[in-house]
Amino acid sequence: MSISGLKLITFDATNTLLKFRILPWHYYALIAKNYGFNGTEKDVKDKLLDSYKFMWEKYPNFGKGLIHWNKWWEKVVERTFEGQLPKGAEAQISKILIEEFKTSKLWCVAEGGRQLLNILGRKSINAGVISNFDPRLRDILKSVGILSHFHFVLTSYEVGCCKPDKKIFDIAMSRCGITSPSECLHIGDDMKKDYEAAISAGWRALIVNSDNPLASKSETPPNPEHLYPDLTAVANAIQKCEVKLT
Known part of the structure; x- marks a missing residue:
């Protein structure tokens, strides 16, 4: 044919x-450093990929029918930086990442x-x-x-x-x-x-x-x-x- x-x-x-334009784990680490994160980019990459996989298995399709997709990504961020940020920082970082990852700044x-x-x-x-x-x-x-x-x-x-x-x-x-x-x-x-x-x-x-x-x-x-x-x-x-x- x-x-x-x-x-x-x-x-x-x-x-x-x-x-x-910027690999996700690089940008996650970059933003998190403004909130006190001291880990490495490799740490973020490993945790981010693991968190994504965990959330997809527990709440498939970005939580469709279970949780809102925004909340799904918030949980990915929380798991990625668990125990490495001041209390409440994950929520602020999530808002930034969710907004900026829908723009040509990062794509x-x-x-x-x-x-x-x-x-x-x-x-x-x-x-x-x-x-x-x-x-x-x-x-x-x-x-x-x-x-x-x-x-x-x-x-x-x-x-x-x-x-x-x-x-x-x-x-x-x-x-x-x-x-x-x-x-x-x-x-x-x-x-x-x-x-x-x-x-x-x-x-x-x-x-x-x-x-x-x-x-x-x-x-x-x-x-x-x-x-x-x-x-x-x-x-x-x-x-x-x-x-x-x-």
């Missing part, structure tokens, strides 16, 4: 379409992202976002200047289901009135939640390399023709009609 046969291309957000468009979105626009292919994310995603996309490129933005929190659940891909199709999964392509960085999930839903899929420490791996490597180093390579391949999706 050629790229011209596609009616919808969707993107994962973090570490696919969007990149951090940017991944290399090749704008180029790829412009190509899709010229080819009149619908673009969308499917991401396991809280409701701030639209604010982020608007802040970095690309929100207008998308026919829809689906966050797991708002629709109530997460990748790799097939439902979120079905919802994406319905937003464009598409009934054939083979007319859809998803691009992401996570083998299980993006690549394998999209293929299981009947979609086509490409995967971009990532240093995301939370991305799941797979014992079965992807088709080498579906693996790209970044979105620039995807954009160039689409422009040259060299993408192989079979």
Whole structure:
């Protein structure tokens, strides 16, 4: 199937379409030092990743149906700095981090992202976002200047289901009135939640390399023709009609 046969291309957000300007654990440590934190950035990284995993297992999908997503992140911050800050400092830090992590101060468009979105626009292919994310995603996309490129933005929190659940891909199709999964392509960085999930839903899929420490791996490597180093390579391949999706 050629790229011209596609009616919808969707993107994962973090570490696919969007990149951090400053790594989260670096910025967490930077802000916390203003409140008396004396630990290292490595300490913060280890605790942050552990806290995120703990909270996701206890309150999946940013606490959807259990606690408000704001409170979910507050608990992540509390666990990350537990016993290392003056009483009440975690709440103040949480407010700062929740607000600033929805701006272009901390996010940017991944290399090749704008180029790829412009190509899709010229080819009149619908673009969308499917991401396991809280409701701030639209604010982020608007802040970095690309929100207008998308026919829809689906966050797991708002629709109530997460990748790799097939439902979120079905919802994406319905937003464009598409009934054939083979007319859809998803691009992401996570083998299980993006690549394998999209293929299981009947979609086509490409995967971009990532240093995301939370991305799941797979014992079965992807088709080498579906693996790209970044979105620039995807954009160039689409422009040259060299993408192989079979």
